[in-house]
Amino acid sequence: MFSKFLGLYKKELKIFFSQPIAYVLISxxxxxxxxxxxxxTNYYSEVSLRxxxxxxxNMFDLTMLxxxxxxxxxxxxxxxxxxxxxxxxxxxxxEKREGTMELLFTFPVSDAAVVxxxxxxxxxxxxxxxxxxxxxxxxxxxxSGFDIAPVAGGFIGLMLLGAAFIMLGTFISGLxxxxxxxxxxxxxxxxxxxxxxWLSSVVDPAVGRVxxxxxxxxxxxxxxxxxxxxxxxxxxxxxxFIFYFLxxxxxxxxxxxx
Amino acid sequence: xxxxxxxSKKFGGRAAVNxxxxxxxxxxxIGFLGPNGAxxxxxxxxxxxxxxxxxxxxxxxxxxxxxxxxxxKEQIGYMPENVPLYKELSVADYLKFIADIKGVEKARxxxxxxxxxxxxxxxxxxxxxxxxxxxxxxxxxxxxxxxINDPKVLILDEPTSGLDPKQIKEIRTLIGNMRGNxxxxxxxxxxxxxSVTCDRVIVINEGRIIAQDxxxxxxxxxxxxxxxxxxxxxxKAEFLQEMRSFEGVSSAEEKNEIERGIHTYVIDIKEGFxxxxxxxxxxxxxxxxxxELRREQLTLEDVFLRLxxxxxxxxx
Ligand SMILES: Nc1ncnc2c1ncn2[C@@H]1O[C@H](COP(=O)(O)OP(=O)(O)OP(=O)(O)O)[C@@H](O)[C@H]1O
Ligand SMILES: [Mg+2]
Numbered sequence: 001m002f003s004k005f006l007g008l009y010k011k012e013l014k015i016f017f018s019q020p021i022a023y024v025l026i027s028x029x030x031x032x033x034x035x036x037x038x039x040x041t042n043y044y045s046e047v048s049l050r051x052x053x054x055x056x057x058n059m060f061d062l063t064m065l066x067x068x069x070x071x072x073x074x075x076x077x078x079x080x081x082x083x084x085x086x087x088x089x090x091x092x093x094x095e096k097r098e099g100t101m102e103l104l105f106t107f108p109v110s111d112a113a114v115v116x117x118x119x120x121x122x123x124x125x126x127x128x129x130x131x132x133x134x135x136x137x138x139x140x141x142x143x144s145g146f147d148i149a150p151v152a153g154g155f156i157g158l159m160l161l162g163a164a165f166i167m168l169g170t171f172i173s174g175l176x177x178x179x180x181x182x183x184x185x186x187x188x189x190x191x192x193x194x195x196x197x198w199l200s201s202v203v204d205p206a207v208g209r210v211x212x213x214x215x216x217x218x219x220x221x222x223x224x225x226x227x228x229x230x231x232x233x234x235x236x237x238x239x240x241f242i243f244y245f246l247x248x249x250x251x252x253x254x255x256x257x258x
Numbered sequence: 259x260x261x262x263x264x265x266s267k268k269f270g271g272r273a274a275v276n277x278x279x280x281x282x283x284x285x286x287x288i289g290f291l292g293p294n295g296a297x298x299x300x301x302x303x304x305x306x307x308x309x310x311x312x313x314x315x316x317x318x319x320x321x322x323x324x325x326x327x328x329x330x331k332e333q334i335g336y337m338p339e340n341v342p343l344y345k346e347l348s349v350a351d352y353l354k355f356i357a358d359i360k361g362v363e364k365a366r367x368x369x370x371x372x373x374x375x376x377x378x379x380x381x382x383x384x385x386x387x388x389x390x391x392x393x394x395x396x397x398x399x400x401x402x403x404x405x406i407n408d409p410k411v412l413i414l415d416e417p418t419s420g421l422d423p424k425q426i427k428e429i430r431t432l433i434g435n436m437r438g439n440x441x442x443x444x445x446x447x448x449x450x451x452x453s454v455t456c457d458r459v460i461v462i463n464e465g466r467i468i469a470q471d472x473x474x475x476x477x478x479x480x481x482x483x484x485x486x487x488x489x490x491x492x493x494k495a496e497f498l499q500e501m502r503s504f505e506g507v508s509s510a511e512e513k514n515e516i517e518r519g520i521h522t523y524v525i526d527i528k529e530g531f532x533x534x535x536x537x538x539x540x541x542x543x544x545x546x547x548x549x550e551l552r553r554e555q556l557t558l559e560d561v562f563l564r565l566x567x568x569x570x571x572x573x574x
Contacts, residue, residue, distance in 0.1 A: 007358025011344070014355075018346040099342030103403075106306040107359045108331040 005113045012121025021086070022125065029083050030132035036075045037068075037136045044068050064146045065226060073154045073224045076133060077161055077217060080126075081194060084162065085186035087125055088169025089179040091118045092251075096177040111251045115244060118170050119163075126162045130155070150226020157223020160236040164216060165190060167243040174250040190216070259284045259411060259441040260305060265314035266465075267300050274300045276465040277314070282441055284410070289452030290445035292462040298445040299339055301462070302413050305443070306336045318411060332361070335404030339415040341396055345389030349380055349399055352388055353406060360407040374402040378432060394425040401432060412436060414444040418451060430455055483508065485554050486525040486534070491547035494521055500540055506531030520549065 016022050044067040095101040104114060137151065168189060173182040197215035200208030212218055216239070219232040260282040267275040275297040282288050290298045304311045305318065307327045315322060321329040344352055353371045362370050375381045378398040383391060388399060397417065404412055417433060418426040433444065433455055446452060452459050453473045461469040461476075469476060490497060494512055501510040506528050513522045527533055534553065541548045 003364070004359050004361060007355050010358070011347070011355045014351055015344060015346045098345070099338065099340060100344055101342075102303075102308055102338045103336065103342055105308050106331055106334065106336045107356075108328045108361060109359055110328070 001110075001113065004109045005117055008109065008113060008117030009120050009124075012117055013124060016087075016121060016125055025083055025086055026125070026129050026132060029079060029129045030135075032079050033072075033076050033133035034136050036079075037072055037133075037140075040068050040072050040075075041140065064144075065150050068140075069151055069154055070224045073158065073220075074217075076158060077220060080158070080162055080165060081190050082187070083129075084126070084165040085169050085183040085190070088122050088166055088173055088186060089183035090173065091122065091170045091182075092174040093177050093179045093182045096174075097179075111248050115170065115247045115251065118247075119167060119244070122166045122170065123163060126166060127159075130158060130162065153226035153228055154224050156228065157220050157232075160223075160233070161216070161220055164236050164239045164243075167240045167247075171243040171247045171250065174247055259286075259319060260443070261315075261317040262301075262305070263315045263317075265301070265304060265311045265316055267297075267304060267309070268312045273312075273465050275304070275311075278462070278465070278467055279314075280460055280467060280470060282443065284441055285437070285439050286458060287437060287442045287444070287456045289456035289459045290443055290462060291447065291449070291452055291459055292445075293447055295464075296447075296462045297465040298462060299415055300465075302336075302415050302443065302445060306334055306413055307331050332407075333409055334411045334413060335407070335409040336413045337400040337404045337415060337417060339419070341400035343388050343396060343399055343403075346387065348385050348387055349375070349391075350384040352399065353402060356403040356406050362407050370406055370408075374406050377405070377435070378402040379428075394421055394428075397421060397425070397429060398432070401429070401436075405436060410440060412440055412442045412444075414442065416445055416447075418446070418448070483527050483529045483531070486523075486527060486537070487550070487552045487554070488523045488525065488537070488548070489516065489520065489550035490523060490541060491520045491549060492541070492544065493519075496544075497521075497523070497546065500544070501525055501537070504533055504536060506533055520547075522550075 044064070048067070092101070095104065134155070140146070141148070169182070169186040172186045172189065173179075176182050176185075193214060193216045195215075197212040197218050200212040202208075203211065213235075219235045222229045222232055262281075263279050265275060265278045266273055278297075278301060290301070292298050303309055304316055304323070307323050307330055310324050315324075317323070318330045319333045321333070323330045344355075347355070350371065353374065354367070357367045357370055372381075375384060378401050380395070380398055380402055383395060386395075388396065391399065401414075401417070404414070414433065418429050421429060430451070433442070436442065444451075444455065456473065458470065458472050459476055460467055498510050498512065501507055501523070508526045508528050510523060510525045513524050515521050525533075525537075534551065538548060538551065
C-alpha cells in the first residue's frame with residue numbers, strides 16, 4: 001500500500017515541477033519574504049540605534065523576537081494566504097478536466113491514499129518555499145546571535161498554518177474542474193476564516209468568542225511568540241482532519257462518479 | 259470471468275443502462291456494439307469500478323465490485339474513451355507511475371515497463387512528453403498502461419477511435435496479440451472492428467442488450483436474404499409495383515435518378531429466394547432496359563442497423 005502512495009506522491013511532484021509556474025511561485029515567495037525580512041530588520045536596527053543614541057536605552061526593550069520575527073511571521077503568513085491557493089488549485093480540478101481521474105478511480109488504490117498524496121505533494125512544495133524563506137534568518141543568526149527556540153516555534157506554527165491552507169485548497173479543488181475557480185474560492189474562504197475574528201467585536205460576546213476561536217490566524221498568535229500551545233495544535237489538527245475527511249466525501253460523491 | 263446480473267445505472271432517474279445481464283468466459287474477446295449514447299461506456303465504467311451500479315451485481319473473477327473493489331481493480335486493465343493521460347510526464351515516467359500504483363513488484367518493475375513498451379511499440383519515444391505525442395502514440399500509451407501488470411481482464415473503450423486507417427490496423431494487431439489467456443471487452447460503433455477482432459458480439463441500444471452471439475451467427479440470423487442493386491430504364495411507379503408483386507421481395511425502393519427515366523433501385527429479398535431470373539425476365543417482357551444488376555449478402559453493418567431499428571419499432 002505504501003509503495004502505491006509513494007508512486008502517487010512522486011507523480012504529484014514530477015507534474016508540479018514540470019511546469020514553469022512552480023519555479024515562479026517558489027521564487028516569488030522567497031523573494032517577497034526576503035524583501036520583507038530585509039525591510040523589517042533595517043527598520044528595527046534603525047530604531048534600536050536611535051534609542052541607544054538618545055540615552056533612553058532602557059526604554060527600548062523591544063526584543064528581536066517582537067521587533068523582527070513576529071511582524072515578519074505575520075507577513076509570511078499573509079503571503080502564504082495569497083500563494084497557497086495557486087499551488088493547490090490544480091490538485092483535483094485538473095484531473096477532473098483532463099479525465100485522468102477516471103483512470104485513477106479504476107486503479108487498485110484507496111481514495112485515502114489519493115488525497116494523502118495530493119496533500120503531501122503540495123506540502124513538499126510548501127516546505128521548499130519555507131526553506132528558501134529561512135535563508136535570510138540563518139544569515140541573521142550568524143551576524144547577531146538571537147535565541148533560536150522562539151523563532152523555531154514561529155516556524156512550526158507556519159508549517160501548521162501551511163498544512164491547513166493546503167488541505168482546504170485540496171478540498172476546494174475537488175469541487176470544480178476549473179483551476180481558476182478553485183484558486184479564487186480557496187483564497188476567499190481562507191480570507192474569510194482569517195478575518196472572521198474582526199466580527200467578534202460587533203456581535204454578541206458569546207458568539208464573538210466562538211468566532212475568534214474559528215479564526216485561523218488567531219491560533220497562530222502564540223506560535224509567533226514562540227509559545228506552542230496545545231489548544232492551537234488541536235485546532236490545526238482538527239482543521240486538517242475535517243478537510244481531509246471532506247475531500248474523501250467529495251471523491252465518493254455523485255459529482256465525481258455520476 | 260465477468261458476470262453482470264440485472265445491472266442498471268440511473269442518472270437522475272433516467273436509466274443509461276437498463277437491467278443488463280451477460281457473462282464473459284476466460285479468454286473470450288467480446289465486442290460491445292451500439293450507437294452513440296447506447297450505454298457502452300457506462301457499462302464499462304461499472305465493470306471497472308469507476309462508479310457503482312444503481313442496481314444489480316457485477317462480478318469479476320469471482321469478486322463483487324462493490325464488496326471487493328480493490329481486488330477487482332487488480333484484475334483489470336482499462337483504457338477509457340479518449341485515453342486520459344498526464345500530459346506533463348514522459349512516457350517512461352508515466353509507466354513507472356502506473357507500475358507503482360498497480361503494485362508491480364519492485365524487482366520486476368523495470369522489466370515490466372520494458373516489456374510493455376516493446377509490445378506497444380513505444381521504445382523509441384520513451385523519453386517523449388506525452389502531451390506532445392500523436393494520437394496514435396497516445397493510444398499506445400493507453401494500451402501500455404492497461405497491460406503493465408499483466409491483468410486477466412482488459413476493458414478497452416473505443417480503442418481505435420480517431421485514428422487513421424494504418425494506425426487502426428496496427429492497434430487492432432496489438433489487441434489481437436494481447437489475447438492469450440486474457441478476457442477482453444472492447445466497445446466500438448465501427449462494425450468491421452468486431453468482425454475482425456471479436457469472438458462474440460453484444461449489441462446494446464438505449465441501455466439494453468438487444469442481441470448477443472458470435473459474428474457469423476448474428477449474420478446468419480439477421481441477414482436472412484440478400485439485397486439486389488439494379489439500374490433500370492423503366493417508368494418508376496410501374497417498375498416498383500411489379501417488383502413488389504413478387505413473392506419473396508421484402509422491400510423495393512428507388513435510390514437515385516441517374517438520367518431521365520433511368521433509376522437505381524434497391525430490392526431486399528427474403529431468405530430462400532433468388533429472384534434474379536424472374537426479375538430479368540419481367541424486365542425483358544416489358545421491354546424495359548436492364549443496365550446493371552448486382553446481388554449482395556447483408557453485412558454486419560446492415561444487421562446492426564436492422565437490430566437497432568427493430569428495437570425502435572418495439573419501443574414505439
Ligand atoms: N455522468 C453522467 N451523468 C448523466 N448522464 C450520463 C452520464 N454518463 C452518461 N450519461 C448518459 O447515459 C447515456 C449512455 O452514455 P454512454 O456514455 O454510456 O454511451 P456510449 O454507448 O458510450 O456512447 P458513445 O458511443 O457516444 O461513447 C447517454 O445518454 C449519456 O448522456
Ligand atoms: Mg462511450
